[in-house]
Amino acid sequence: MEAIMKDLIINRRSIRKYTNYKISKEELTKIIDESLKAPSSNNLQPLKLLVIDSDEAKRTLKTIMPMNQLQLETSSQLVLIFGDTLKYERAEELFKLAHEAGKMPLELIERHLTKFRTQQIDPTDAKHIASLHLDAGLFAMNFMTLARYYGYDTCAIGGFNKDLANEAFKIDSRYVPILLISIGKKDDEGYDSYRLPASIVADFI
């Protein structure tokens, strides 16, 4: 088990060149489904994923990403993660699905909805948007770990023009673009990047 974890999490590296292996839609859907087990604030699951799968979609991505061309060209897919600034507005619909799946009692639903109604969320509030980024990070790490479990590698890419992403892909402005992740069969080994140790990062009190 030690060896497996080392391979999945500890020895993960960003990969920027992939072979021409194409991951099937079915398999990538399974990886996404499993990655969606990540928690989110109030379990509101505010993410929207755009899987850039076709050559045409890659060409569109190219217009908002001047760098990272090798990944763009060689990756099997790229997953563009958005956060829904109007997540509270779809809470009732989400909770209905949870209830139908037998995983959320009606009294709990009512308590949550009452709480949300009293919160008066401003969708452009910085803290609210920051929380979407936290939820995106939780999902993204699961996705990168599970990708490796299925034999693939990834690279998290922040370097694309977020101001143009919605227009390029015709995505409603309620969704804010957060992170892009390339995925595929690796065709290079990446490099071992430095990490600060816990002794510097963490204080026990």
Place this chain on the structure above:
Amino acid sequence: MEAIMKDLIINRRSIRKYTNYKISKEELTKIIDESLKAPSSNNLQPLKLLVIDSDEAKRTLKTIMPMNQLQLETSSQLVLIFGDTLKYERAEELFKLAHEAGKMPLELIERHLTKFRTQQIDPTDAKHIASLHLDAGLFAMNFMTLARYYGYDTCAIGGFNKDLANEAFKIDSRYVPILLISIGKKDDEGYDSYRLPASIVADFI
């Protein structure tokens, strides 16, 4: 391998009651060290972790967290994750450590530092702070997965008073509080919460 991954990621549940087992500082440090393998924007590793380990620190936390009392009392530790809004100011120091570890050539350091100098980052900028939340999420998911690998469970807690956290723990205001995670040996089974399927969340284009 399938069974292991299901147990670590797919069957993770939020645990809100723990046994009185105390995780040693050494073991928790190891879990944090391994979790820090998560990527971060520009590999700037902007997180600061406060490990709430003592009864006194738990009492301080209690003053800013009216809910979640059972977790507070029974968890072995709680990890409070902060993001450093002045991460660019310590880039040079970080890169020096990376260089000394043989993992960052000098010309790459110079290129990054030149880029950062031209960026004129406002530490209170909403997008900058949102990016710290993304990095926190990447780390947090690794931490929750690795905790389970070592036989522990966790719960991600957003419900504490972030406006008072710095003052309560005497943390410089350059660090913004992002997420709290309790950890320990589970003493209940949690519950299976609903997740939206990839067929709803993801669009292939």
